[in-house]
Amino acid sequence: MQTAHLREIVASTALRLGPDAPTLCSPWRVQDLMAHLVTREHRADVLPGIALAQGPLGRHTDAVRARVAARTPLEALAEQVRSGPASWFPTRWSTLDAAVNTAELAIHHEDMVRAQPGWAPTVLPTPVQESLWQALRRGGRVFYRTAPVGVVLVAEGMARPRLAVARPPADAGTVVLRGTPLELLLHAFGRTDVARVEAQGAPEDVRALAGHRRGA
Template identity: 45%
Template structure:
């Protein structure tokens, strides 16, 4: 089995090493050290991750994650590179592929596309296919706040109805699987997608926060 999630993890860690700890990312308020700390907490500190969903625990998560972020940066990136600990189900290759492909792909682009002069990567057809499959699984959740119907058309992959229309019409989003993933996960400012639909519907979609939050 080709481990695309593992490949994205390693490439992201190489990028974090290259950039150093203080470069911007597309994650609001996070520089590269904060992004690395988030990835470590996600796999190594399940006791803290509840703070992402329970408001009164958020302060504890932020405090501990900041402490990790301001430790030894090279060691932090190296721990992320080595992957989840053996007790975490994400250490299993099949679980890693399902749970981490989008995570590491999107955060890889968060680091890359926050830097000047970036261009989209040339992805293999296999990776593009995996991204498209993963997006179809999560599209209903990612577009749940959309004020319109949503149809995704990925170059070379096919189409997928992510959200049915209600009182508004349907907006069609076209692009590569990678760019549609980035748009769906809230990276609208850098996602190279094309829109078809009523101008007001497109404007309403562009003004809507997408993703998990």
């Protein structure tokens, strides 16, 4: 299962960096990010607040995460991430785990790695990259639904490498984004500044897409 590989590298990277290392999810540090990963798989009551971050639901989710971060050593958080969801959690079912957690784990791993000075892209095995590409094929259109230009993703090394995720408006062209599935996933999830993708298109269209806000 590809999530097992991702869980292992998330746990190992967190322990290597330490609890106070920065992440791209500022102001969260590594300790906070790991607490987020643990609570979303062990506390069903926090899930509504993840989807609806504003208001009382979001405040409850953040309060639970903060308590877990304050009370649980990083070593214990890493072991919980490595071990996976609670035994009663729906994502214990491997198919659902892959659908829900593949992208989440990959992105948050890079949130730790790429916040450090002198970072280098993570090299993932081909099966993991294929899983990330499938995640993009399932949900990529959601992230580019308000894009001001057309968007086509081209994934390096994949059997079906081309995916149109947004049609161009009448007054704009299309931007082609090329990179590995991991880099394309980071771009789709709003990590534009650290995603190593090649953008091809008219300069004005590339600029317009660079200013398009996405996030998850």
